[in-house]
Amino acid sequence: MLSDRLNLHAARLAQSAFSEHSAVLRRFLTSRVGNINDIDDLVQEVFTRLLRVRDTELVRDPLAYLFGIAANVAREFLQRRYQDSVIFDSEVADRTPADHERLTEGGVAERVELRDQLNRALIKLPPTHRLVILLVKRDGLSYAEASHTTGLSVHTIEKYLVEARALLRLMLAGKERRP
């Protein structure tokens, strides 16, 4: 279906906005070095900067703005953290990256860590939620194809996906809040 393909295209576009900044954001958001207050601080700063952008400007491409701002803030915070570390801990100072590039590149460890967390959380999802995630995300089916496979309507597929994602986020939050 054409509309479905268009959706997919739009989804990829939206994702690319995140992908562009994902390394630094993921590093920040899943960071176990940092703590929950760091994330709150980051969010607060992103929020404050968002408020300064005029709506007319934001509406043009809200995702690019949001992720762009968030990545900038995350980068600044990570830098500051490394600088703070130098003062207090010579060992950490040894591991401090020499240049800014290291802050944004890779993030492989965080990526794997997050994937493992998601894999563990996935098992706890109700079966239909899990099924929809596997079909749409892991196997890359379009909603129409997932609908065909399951006998559920496209609308229902979408609802399960929305719910599943929200549940996963809440499960991860439990981890994240652990001291």
Next chain:
Amino acid sequence: MTDYDADLEKLVARRASRWIEELQEGTPQERSAFVAWLKESPANVRNFLLLSMIDQSLEDVDPERSHDVDALLATLDPAVIELPRLQTRPVITKPRRPRWIVALTAAAACVIGGSAIAWYMRDHREPAWRVFETATGEQRAFELEDGSLLHLNTHSRAAIHFSANGRDVRLLEGEALFRVQHDAGRPFRVYTQEAVIQAIGTQFNVYERPQGTSVAVIEGRVDIEPTAAAPRVIAGARPSSSSANLPASRGRIVRSSEEAEISHQGEVSVHADPDVANAVAWQKRRLVFRQQTLEFIAAQFNRYSRKQIRIEGAGIANRVYTGVFDADDVDSFAQALASDPRLGVEESAQSIVITSR
């Protein structure tokens, strides 16, 4: 984290998750609404960032492909399969009151036999209070003569009186969920010990507790009038005249996603309960039958259940029933049928055989 915070967090997470879908369409209106939402609170920003990260990472999920899609497909709950040919309605439940959910899923839904319908027809001209009740552990849904639905939770009792001027319900005990048909000429009012609740909208839950009455509005709005003198109900008695002349303007309006507590002293406190109209509603499917033949009902269940219903008795296939059932609970239907003395019901693991007695 309080319950309320946890609920709010859930709600925000779900909203953020939905934005990811809605932004795929990306109309200017949606983008503008999204921007407004982001600027509402840091919690929204936080959730959207986390959800985006999760959404992207989900594509890397299960790299060993240890989850078996076919096995999951096989266990697909028949209750979630859409029933386009039937009049189905989602069950609206209050997630913070799990016993109600349990009751909805587990308990036998009811069959109002033809006799109850006939009773209504016969007595329609002589208005009287008709009492509906459920035993402990039982949960029933009744379709009222105006098409409104009354779901009684376990161990609950309601008396109902319909007249040309109004539709009055007295919740004598327990908890009831109302889905009210619109009828401007006949206000729908629920009386408890503490208050009169008048439906302006369509769907609300009333819970009569020892410490007072709770009213949760799922859809539309209701008008709450605290009263120490709700009309006493005696089966067969006419409603007191005071009930018919209730000034709607004096009351407290409670809107959808709000919950009100009314104390014995008549104090009304209203608080937001954003989870009232919870998205869990779509997870449950109901089968609603109005005056359908046993054959038709059995066929509908057989479409969605491995356990098959067989009708073997002569002349019973055309018997007409009305009822509301959980689509995933064929056993509840069997139990309901078993209460009909004219039928024999034999249940095994694979099938339910209905015979004539």
